[in-house]
Amino acid sequence: MTRMTPSEAFVETMAANGVTTIFGIMGSAFMDAMDIFAPAGITMIPVVHEQGAAHMADGYSRVSGKHGVCIGQNGPGISNCVTGIAAAYWAHSPVVVVTPESGTMGMGLGGFQEANQLPMFQEFTKYQGHVNNPKRMAEFAGRCFDRAMSEMGPTQLNIPRDYFYGDIECEIPQPQRLDRGAGGDNSLKAAADILAQAKNPVIISGGGVVMADGLEACQALAERLGGPVVNSYLHNDSFPASHPQWCGPLGYQGSKAAMKLISKADVIVALGTRLGPFGTLPQYGIEYWPGDAKIIQIDADHKMLGLVKKISVGICGDAKASATALLSLISDRTLACDANRDQRMEEMKAEKDAWERELNEWTHEMDAFSLDMIEEQKSEPGNWLHPRQVLRELEKAMPKDVMVSTDIGNINSVANSYLRFERPRSFFAAMSWGNCGYAFPTMIGAKIAAPDRPGISYAGDGAWGMSMSETMTCVRHNIPVTAVVFHNRQWGAEKKNQVDFYSRRFVAGDLDNQSFAGIGRAMGAEGMTVDNLEDVGPALEKAIDMQMNEGKTTVLEIMCSRELGDPFRRDALSKPVRYLEKYKDYV
Numbered sequence: 001m002t003r004m005t006p007s008e009a010f011v012e013t014m015a016a017n018g019v020t021t022i023f024g025i026m027g028s029a030f031m032d033a034m035d036i037f038a039p040a041g042i043t044m045i046p047v048v049h050e051q052g053a054a055h056m057a058d059g060y061s062r063v064s065g066k067h068g069v070c071i072g073q074n075g076p077g078i079s080n081c082v083t084g085i086a087a088a089y090w091a092h093s094p095v096v097v098v099t100p101e102s103g104t105m106g107m108g109l110g111g112f113q114e115a116n117q118l119p120m121f122q123e124f125t126k127y128q129g130h131v132n133n134p135k136r137m138a139e140f141a142g143r144c145f146d147r148a149m150s151e152m153g154p155t156q157l158n159i160p161r162d163y164f165y166g167d168i169e170c171e172i173p174q175p176q177r178l179d180r181g182a183g184g185d186n187s188l189k190a191a192a193d194i195l196a197q198a199k200n201p202v203i204i205s206g207g208g209v210v211m212a213d214g215l216e217a218c219q220a221l222a223e224r225l226g227g228p229v230v231n232s233y234l235h236n237d238s239f240p241a242s243h244p245q246w247c248g249p250l251g252y253q254g255s256k257a258a259m260k261l262i263s264k265a266d267v268i269v270a271l272g273t274r275l276g277p278f279g280t281l282p283q284y285g286i287e288y289w290p291g292d293a294k295i296i297q298i299d300a301d302h303k304m305l306g307l308v309k310k311i312s313v314g315i316c317g318d319a320k321a322s323a324t325a326l327l328s329l330i331s332d333r334t335l336a337c338d339a340n341r342d343q344r345m346e347e348m349k350a351e352k353d354a355w356e357r358e359l360n361e362w363t364h365e366m367d368a369f370s371l372d373m374i375e376e377q378k379s380e381p382g383n384w385l386h387p388r389q390v391l392r393e394l395e396k397a398m399p400k401d402v403m404v405s406t407d408i409g410n411i412n413s414v415a416n417s418y419l420r421f422e423r424p425r426s427f428f429a430a431m432s433w434g435n436c437g438y439a440f441p442t443m444i445g446a447k448i449a450a451p452d453r454p455g456i457s458y459a460g461d462g463a464w465g466m467s468m469s470e471t472m473t474c475v476r477h478n479i480p481v482t483a484v485v486f487h488n489r490q491w492g493a494e495k496k497n498q499v500d501f502y503s504r505r506f507v508a509g510d511l512d513n514q515s516f517a518g519i520g521r522a523m524g525a526e527g528m529t530v531d532n533l534e535d536v537g538p539a540l541e542k543a544i545d546m547q548m549n550e551g552k553t554t555v556l557e558i559m560c561s562r563e564l565g566d567p568f569r570r571d572a573l574s575k576p577v578r579y580l581e582k583y584k585d586y587v
Contacts, residue, residue, distance in 0.1 A: 004168060013137075019067060022043070022071055027077055030073075054083070057097075058442055075102070082124070180300055183316055204232050209271055218239060219239070230250050232270075255355055256351075297311045392418060405440070428442050480552055
């Protein structure tokens with residue numbers, strides 16, 4: 001037991017957990033602790049908006065595998081973090097959001113910046129630690145850091161602002177980390193028996209594979225089975241794209257090759273994935289989920305097993321350890337799939353080659369609205385580029401060790417077909433939360449965690465408007481990132497719904513934008529506008545060169561046409577019905 005102040009106990013507990021970076025905006029509520037961040041080896045990155053701080057903590061965590069930490073002033077500063085923490089929750093990121101609260105003697109009196117801060121985060125945290133006595137500061141802080149790792153998600157440390165002060169004696173708790181095993185012997189044996197009989201097994205490699213650093217284990221199991229490996233939705237970095245058994249991502253705007261191949265599976269190994277509903281819905285008119293396949297689901301959270309899809313065997317275990325254990329159980333057995341290995345490899349190659357040819361030829365959308373937009377743009381000033389052609393050129397120019405974050409929106413969703421990676425912890429999306437303004441601040445956090453890797457964010461012009469102010473964070477604190485902005489002057493994802501369901505009655509969908517490259521330059525970054533297809537790849541390469549060799553952030557504004565890909569929520573909409581006379585024509 002050592003004599004210290006609660007502020008010292010808080011900071012020492014962060015240091016014990018290896019915290020070196022914290023994102024937020026300074027505030028009086030935690031200034032006593034902030035005053036001693038530096039001697040503890042902790043750097044605070046001041047942001048423009050607290051939502052950005054939470055996203056940066058998320059990106060930092062997803063690249064490093066360590067805690068991401070964010071903080072803000074009690075009340076409005078803390079409420080600004082909610083959206084970012086929700087995104088981290090659905091990404092399973094171990095983010096700790098520190099929420100200084102109004103002082104205990106004023107709570108309930110309606111004082112300045114007073115709010116009940118625990119309910120705000122209740123739905124989006126795995127654990128909430130409320131410091132109810134200054135003497136328990138280190139205890140609750142340590143528990144929040146431990147639970148974020150063990151529960152694989154955000155936790156909240158709520159501290160009344162007067163509890164940073166005082167004179168206490170305490171012991172700084174040492175971090176406790178779970179040693180996750182491979183799963184139960186019975187479930188592993190049952191899974192091995194099913195795999196031994198499988199003639200056409202397919203592996204879905206999910207985010208749990210990335211989190212467990214299990215790509216090599218997944219690859220070894222895949223090579224023994226000789227079958228396709230598909231990425232779960234928005235986890236394109238969960239298997240190396242250069243591997244002959246990689247077939248691309250499932251889900252919205254994913255790979256047709258992956259979908260066609262999994263549709264023929266008799267056994268599916270869902271490795272480190274909850275099989276979320278949005279990642280298994282029909283796409284391109286393909287009902288690809290095989291109704292009769294046996295499913296072996298492996299997840300570190302037992303509550304996910306069988307939650308979305310009916311399964312044959314559920315294994316609660318670490319994706320890496322489980323894959324290794326399964327391989328050990330089947331390595332010396334004769335497998336039914338051994339007999340047709342060559343045939344399946346040929347089929348994989350054929351489907352992948354066909355999909356690549358289709359992507360090469362799919363230069364623009366062919367629905368009536370897109371054809372109208374292509375014709376209309378001929379009368380407009382400027383040279384508007386087709387989004388798919390742009391995405392293909394960006395893909396070709398990507399560095400091998402690149403990190404990419406994508407925002408929500410139409411062009412960003414189409415990008416799912418074009419983003420391929422060779423190493424884990426390379427692809428970051430807002431997952432099931434699907435919030436705008438996600439990609440850029442998340443990539444800032446990722447870049448801080450991995451400064452030696454090129455970092456690129458994708459955003460449409462609508463989403464970019466929510467996050468572009470963090471360009472100043474990059475410039476102020478020398479955090480070089482390349483921001484690709486698809487400028488098509490509309491809220492594309494929602495506008496597509498108005499095309500398909502509301503007879504092109506466009507309400508609130510158009511955007512009249514200024515030059516984003518010009519705004520970037522005004523904020524101290526580099527700015528480039530591209531309106532010729534042959535310039536897309538060289539512009540990205542130049543921006544990456546400036547990022548890695550000159551430490552410069554670049555806003556790369558690409559002028560895109562208004563054509564639109566498949567709708568985002570076809571499953572959630574239906575043709576309108578009107579009964580009142582004044583609305584009779586609105587069908």
